[in-house]
Amino acid sequence: MVTFVPTRPGRLADVPAFARTIGGAESNVACALAAAGHRTRWVSRVGADGFGDHLIEAIGSYGVDVRAVRRDPERPTGVYFRTADDRAADGHEVLYYRAGSAASAMAPANVPRRDLWAGRILHLSGITAALSEDCLALMSDLMARPSPDHRPSPSRSAAPLLGGPGRPLVSFDVNHRPGLWRDAVGPRVLLELARGADLVFVGEDEAEAAWGLRGADAIRAALPEPEVLVVKRGAAGATVFAREDGAAGAMGAGCHAPSPRVDVVAPVGAGDAFAAGFLSATLRGLAVRDRIRHGHLMAAAVLTVPGDLTQPPARAHADRLVALDDTAWGRLRLGPGWTGDDQEVRTR
Secondary structure, eight states: OEEEEESSSSOTTTOOOEEEEEOOHHHHHHHHHHHTTOOOBOOOEEESSHHHHHHHHHHHTTTOBOTTOEEESSSOOOEEEEOSSOTTSTTOOEEEEOTTOSGGGOOTTTSOHHHHSSSSEEEEEHHHHTSOHHHHHHHHHHTOOOOGGGOOOOOTTSOOSEEETTEEEEEEEOOOOGGGOSSTTHHHHHHHHHHTOSEEEEEHHHHHHHHOOOSHHHHHHHOOSSSEEEEEOGGGOEEEEEOSBTBTSOOOOOEEEOOOEEOOSOOOSHHHHHHHHHHHHHHTTOOHHHHHHHHHHHHHHHHTSSSSOOOOOOHHHHHHHHTSOHHHHHTEEEOTTTTSTTSOOEEO
16 A cells, blocks of 8 residues: 655644655565565555556565556555554554555455465465455465365474465464454454464564463463464564474474664564564574574664665675674664665674
8 A cells, every 4th residue: 555654743633744655564575575685476456546556666666576466447546644653652643545445355256376376485464354354355265274184394494485285384464453443353353364374473562452462472372373473572572482393393482582772763664574584584494593683683674764665784794693692682783874784783
């Protein structure tokens, strides 16, 4: 969808002008992964209008394959407006104009499975499930868990990259947005969807708000099905639970990696960037701790620029930081411009 961001802080009623940009959890992840050197495809629907043109051109400019995006001549491209502050701030406002949008018309009958099953990972979001009954039907269909008899046993060194016969690993970011749900069923639906995924991202704060769960262990107890569960804890870091030997293996203790200290420019886009960094490291077969650290670095790249998207650090630069020992990692302080290879990364 097209996002309108205020040119200055304040209530939406008081802001005189907005800057146009692009928004959408899945497209943000696709753009960040493409910028990091992976081949990505964005599957969606936009209106046959100027905003649809803008989305396709802007997302394609990151190197994302947009050939699977369908144009809807009868429904408009979705838009939304938000205030410039953090989503968790008391005065934060979001206005969605997505009812009847082109994306809300996505359904099992009009989204070809070949477009979705072509990659090694299929990344989905709870936001899409909230758009319409058709979208929820599509999500439920995509996340139907295969029979345990047909699930492969992944290696110990990397997350599984196949969820079943002909099915990629299904990654799901819960992304609980109460303002999008038309009734109170949202939390229950999101929990059911998460149970069908292979890899789940959820914030500790949203798990408490949606499900009344406090702490990473409680979240894992409520979500034993995913092979990998990533509990994001904001500035405190992230905890990941991963099965040791596939579906039949033990859950394994949570692996925690703290976040580096970040001089935040704008507190938006970090969750999608973290998911992109974690998925990038998963595709590379890196260890769980290193996947978390790559997620933190991708999030830090976005947090130190004004918008939701930015060029991530070069892979070699990120790998050098990820390889630091715990003491050196704990002293990192990342500010604007840190992603350049010629930039000194500060310690504290």
